[in-house]
Amino acid sequence: MTLPTPNSLDTPDVSDSQTAQPSDAPLSNHPSHPMAGSHIRSFIHRRSHITLGQQEALDKLLSKWALPYENRLIDPAAVFGREAPLVLEIGFGMGETTEKIAIARSEENFLGVEVFNAGVGAMLKRIETSSLPNVRIIQHDAVEVVRDMIAPNSLAGVHVYFPDPWQKKRHHKRRLIQPAFVALLASRIAPGGYLHCATDWEDYGVQMLEVLSGEPSLENTADGYAPRPEWRPQTKFETRGMRLGHGVWDLFFKRRAV
Numbered sequence: 001m002t003l004p005t006p007n008s009l010d011t012p013d014v015s016d017s018q019t020a021q022p023s024d025a026p027l028s029n030h031p032s033h034p035m036a037g038s039h040i041r042s043f044i045h046r047r048s049h050i051t052l053g054q055q056e057a058l059d060k061l062l063s064k065w066a067l068p069y070e071n072r073l074i075d076p077a078a079v080f081g082r083e084a085p086l087v088l089e090i091g092f093g094m095g096e097t098t099e100k101i102a103i104a105r106s107e108e109n110f111l112g113v114e115v116f117n118a119g120v121g122a123m124l125k126r127i128e129t130s131s132l133p134n135v136r137i138i139q140h141d142a143v144e145v146v147r148d149m150i151a152p153n154s155l156a157g158v159h160v161y162f163p164d165p166w167q168k169k170r171h172h173k174r175r176l177i178q179p180a181f182v183a184l185l186a187s188r189i190a191p192g193g194y195l196h197c198a199t200d201w202e203d204y205g206v207q208m209l210e211v212l213s214g215e216p217s218l219e220n221t222a223d224g225y226a227p228r229p230e231w232r233p234q235t236k237f238e239t240r241g242m243r244l245g246h247g248v249w250d251l252f253f254k255r256r257a258v
């Protein structure tokens with residue numbers, strides 16, 4: 001099954017897309033954060049295939065394992081029923097990487113944010129079937145989740161694995177890793193916490209390195225790109241990119257002490 005993302009070679013022209021919904025909708029105003037006002041969405045809504053099992057999981061398990069988007073900070077201890085370091089994953093796709101990491105790092109809590117129905121259904125099935133007590137989901141735009149639901153200095157880590165590359169130059173503005181969003185994200189990471197990104201698109205890797213290096217509150221742990229940590233499994237999109245002959249670029253930055 002393919003994910004409905006612009007990571008495919010036959011990417012539709014968003015501006016021409018019949019199924020794209022208004023993507024630059026204004027956001028509520030929170031003058032204190034860097035993404036007050038409006039932002040350009042890093043995704044488009046498209047009709048996509050969803051299996052019966054994924055739809056059933058959405059119907060039955062969303063209320064059990066997912067939190068609704070709210071313009072209110074979450075209380076992670078209450079959500080997970082325990083105090084533990086909180087790691088945010090943006091765009092978990094079908095969730096296979098999230099599941100592996102959550103099993104391997106059972107002492108940490110994982111909050112996955114994804115907009116894509118089939119992916120959320122698939123992840124809900126994983127949480128239920130593999131009994132993953134340390135994973136919760138929010139199905140919403142991660143920019144708004146980070147802005148409105150995550151407290152400053154609260155995250156132990158952030159994973160952004162193979163975000164949509166938006167290859168065409170005129171679509172680069174839709175890329176998630178942009179200075180304003182990275183500033184917002186960095187403000188939510190606790191001092192000493194990390195931001196780990198990976199991409200299989202070289203020019204997006206260059207952009208990530210520039211943007212992350214330009215954020216004063218972040219510090220590169222490597223000299224340029226980082227080696228892939230042994231705990232990061234190969235993701236579905238990474239496998240696909242490698243099949244197409246792409247390289248892989250990991251970036252591992254830490255939040256400076258304040």
Ligand SMILES: C[S@@+](CC[C@H](N)C(=O)[O-])C[C@H]1O[C@@H](n2cnc3c(N)ncnc32)[C@H](O)[C@@H]1O
Pocket residue numbers: 003005007041042043090091092093094113114115116119140141142143160161162163164165176235236237238
């Ligand atoms: C190319 S896929 C990568 C999926 C997975 N991380 C992997 O490596 O296989 C990017 C995912 O990010 C999701 N996404 C894009 N923008 C998002 C946003 N603003 N908030 C939440 N999810 C987003 C898309 O729906 C898509 O599933």
